[in-house]
Amino acid sequence: MSKVLLIGNGAREHAVGVALIRSGVELHTHMDRLNPGLAKISKEVSIGSTTDIKKLPNLWGYDYAFIGPEAPLASGVTDFITNRGVPCIGPNQAAAMIETSKSFARIVIDQVIPQANPRFMVVRSIDDLRKFEKQIGIENIVVKPNGLTGGKGVKIFGEHLNSRDELEKYAIDLLTKTGVVVLEEKLNGTEFTVQAFADGGTLEFMPLVRDYKRAFDGDTGPNTGSMGSYSASDHGLEYVSQEDFELAKTIMNATMIGIKKKTGSEFKGILYGQFMKTQEGVKVIEYNARFGDPEAMNVMSILSSSMDEVCQRIIDGNLGKVDFEKSATVCVYIVPEGYPGPDVIKDSPLTIDDSVQSNLYYASVYEKDQQIFTTGSRAIGVLAKGDTVKAAREMAYQDVKRIKGRVRYRSDIAAHL
Ligand code: AMP
Ligand code: GLY
Numbered sequence: 001m002s003k004v005l006l007i008g009n010g011a012r013e014h015a016v017g018v019a020l021i022r023s024g025v026e027l028h029t030h031m032d033r034l035n036p037g038l039a040k041i042s043k044e045v046s047i048g049s050t051t052d053i054k055k056l057p058n059l060w061g062y063d064y065a066f067i068g069p070e071a072p073l074a075s076g077v078t079d080f081i082t083n084r085g086v087p088c089i090g091p092n093q094a095a096a097m098i099e100t101s102k103s104f105a106r107i108v109i110d111q112v113i114p115q116a117n118p119r120f121m122v123v124r125s126i127d128d129l130r131k132f133e134k135q136i137g138i139e140n141i142v143v144k145p146n147g148l149t150g151g152k153g154v155k156i157f158g159e160h161l162n163s164r165d166e167l168e169k170y171a172i173d174l175l176t177k178t179g180v181v182v183l184e185e186k187l188n189g190t191e192f193t194v195q196a197f198a199d200g201g202t203l204e205f206m207p208l209v210r211d212y213k214r215a216f217d218g219d220t221g222p223n224t225g226s227m228g229s230y231s232a233s234d235h236g237l238e239y240v241s242q243e244d245f246e247l248a249k250t251i252m253n254a255t256m257i258g259i260k261k262k263t264g265s266e267f268k269g270i271l272y273g274q275f276m277k278t279q280e281g282v283k284v285i286e287y288n289a290r291f292g293d294p295e296a297m298n299v300m301s302i303l304s305s306s307m308d309e310v311c312q313r314i315i316d317g318n319l320g321k322v323d324f325e326k327s328a329t330v331c332v333y334i335v336p337e338g339y340p341g342p343d344v345i346k347d348s349p350l351t352i353d354d355s356v357q358s359n360l361y362y363a364s365v366y367e368k369d370q371q372i373f374t375t376g377s378r379a380i381g382v383l384a385k386g387d388t389v390k391a392a393r394e395m396a397y398q399d400v401k402r403i404k405g406r407v408r409y410r411s412d413i414a415a416h417l
Contacts, residue, residue, distance in 0.1 A: 001026050002308050003061055005086070006042075007050050007077065008068025009035040011361035011381040012293035015300040016068060016307070017041055018359070023308035030057055036372065037362030051075040062086045064315055067269070070148055073289050074100040087315040089270070091198075091289050094263035098255065098271075099289040102144045102182040104262075109251075109284055112258035116251045116284045119185040129171055132183045138164050143171050144182040152223055152340070156186055160222070189278035191285060192240050193229075193295050194248045196273075197310060199319035200266030203252055207235035207302070207324055208245065209295040210414075211274075215340055217412045224340045225378055226333065228413035231298040232389055233328040238417060240277060247282045248275050255287065268314055297361050297383045298329040330392040330414045331383045333363070336374040337406045344376045345406045353402035358384040358395060379407060389414050 002025045006017055009031035017038050020027055029035075029042040032050050039045050048055035050072045059065075065081050067073055067090030076093040090096075097104040103122040110117055121132040133141065138157060145153040161167040174181040193211050196203035211229045215221035232238070236245065252273050259267050272288035272295070291299075300307070302325040313319050338344035350365070350372045364377035372380075382400050386392030393414045400409055 002063040002312070004028065004308070004311075005030060005057070005059070005062045005065040006038075006068065007065060007072055009033055009038060009050075010069060010293055011363035011378070012291050012296040013068035014038045014361040014363075015297040015381075015383075016066060016291065018361075019300040019303050019307040020066070023306035025308045028057070028062070034366065035362050036365065036367035037360070051077065053077060053080040056081070059084050059086050064089060064311055066090065066311065068290060070096070070099055070288065070290055074148060089268065089311050089314055091267045091269050092265050095259050095265040095267045096289040097263070098259055098267070098287045100148055102146050102286070103180060105284075105287050106182060108255060108258040108262055111262070112254040113251050115281065118187050118283055121183050123171065123175065123181050123183050124179065126172065126175070129168065129175070129183070133164075136185050138167060140186045141167060142184045142186050143167060143174070144184060145174050146178055146180045146182055150225060152225075154223060158186075187276050187278050187283055187285070189276040190239050191274060191276050192237055192248075193292055194245070194252060194273045194275060195291060195295055195299060196252060196271050197314060197319055197322060198256060198267045198269055198271045199314045199317045200268045201317055202319055203249070203256060203271060204319050204322045205249060206299045206322070207231045208237045208240060209292070209298045210237055211292060211295055212410060212413055217410055222340060224335075226292070226294055227335070227410040228330070228332045229292075229294045229298055230330045230389055230392070230414035231302075231328060233326050233387060235324060235326075244277055244282050248273060251275075251282065251284060293363075294331040294333060294361075294381050294383075297331045297359070297381050299324065301329055301359055301383050301385060302327050325385075327385045328387065328389040328392045329383060329385050330389060330396040331381050332396045332400050332409050332413050333378050334380045334382060334400060334403055334407045334409050335378045336376065337408050339376070339378070339408070346374060346376045348374050348406040350374065350379065350403055350405040350407065353404075356399045356402050358382045358399040374405065374407065389417060
């Protein structure tokens with residue numbers, strides 16, 4: 001039986017943990033704060049910073065570690081653990097730059113498959129900023145902080161920034177703080193997520209997922225960590241052609257080679273590509289060096305191969321085929337009232353009806369006197385499976401209503417198919 005250390009405490013890690021347990025591993029988890037769902041399935045839990053190597057548990061006896069979130073990847077937790085003889089699912093700090101540095105990602109793509117990039121500039125001065133404004137027009141600009149922002153730092157002209165002054169203020173603030181900001185051309189189209197297992201040499205692709213990042217129905221409001229997602233039983237999406245999918249795969253394969261060329265490091269773990277289908281073709285919106293949250297819940301819930309075996313094959317560089325059930329999935333995130341604003345309702349109790357049939361993946365909640373409470377962030381991912389997206393959607397929303405408390409959710413996840 002493999003002894004596995006899973007690092008992280010979100011709903012994504014809860015879903016990965018469930019898949020690992022299903023494949024028969026002995027699960028140990030290391031979390032910043034206790035996730036009661038993940039704790040329940042773990043043999044042992046340690047609580048401490050997931051980004052500070054001094055706070056990690058003793059690594060003796062583990063077959064491998066699975067690093068869930070981006071923050072420990074960014075701080076080199078993989079490098080530390082691997083150097084102590086425990087292989088990791090999760091790239092090292094250098095390879096993880098494909099997520100942790102937006103400029104690195106754009107430059108790698110430019111070197112290996114430039115047509116997958118929007119027009120962009122890595123801006124290091126106000127002169128650069130003005131040059132880019134002139135080139136593509138202020139109304140077509142997206143401003144991106146270079147580093148990690150939990151999906152909340154990207155600002156788009158006409159949505160989050162409404163004048164030249166506002167845009168320049170945001171860009172110059174970032175420039176002053178970090179010395180660099182990435183400006184991109186605003187793309188139009190529908191987004192899709194492609195996740196792949198990566199063994200350093202090859203990618204094995206998972207079912208496509210559509211993610212809903214905006215806070216409110218109709219894709220309005222600020223970007224959040226995500227409010228929900230769905231995947232279809234044929235593992236495709238109705239608006240993504242086979243040709244688009246093949247192109248996305250080609251882009252991700254080229255990127256993996258580009259990462260190796262640029263850093264000398266092999267990418268081992270999960271490579272996540274967020275794409276937009278535009279009139280000019282398929283473009284990369286961003287890369288992540290880990291599973292998406294909630295996209296992990298969609299694919300982990302229908303993984304039919306053994307997750308333990310998949311992980312071992314990644315470590316051995318011998319990935320092979322990975323199988324998924326031919327089921328549709330819909331995930332609806334329950335979030336506290338007021339999320340993602342400053343007046344979010346915290347510490348409110350949730351009552352979960354026994355009749356819930358969906359998988360519940362706990363995100364930012366805590367347990368006190370056998371009751372689950374919200375924090376200021378996303379609370380529970382409600383994941384339903386079905387023969388069709390429609391059937392999965394009906395079940396997910398039925399169950400969402402069976403969780404009572406000061407919470408809200410988007411009512412249009414997977415609605416407009
Ligand atoms: P990111 O953190 O890079 O995924 O950006 C968050 C969200 O901002 C994405 O999911 C898109 O909806 C939007 N976005 C990012 N880059 C662009 C772009 N170049 N054009 C249009 N929308 C974008
Ligand atoms: N669902 C988007 C992300 O995990 O970054």
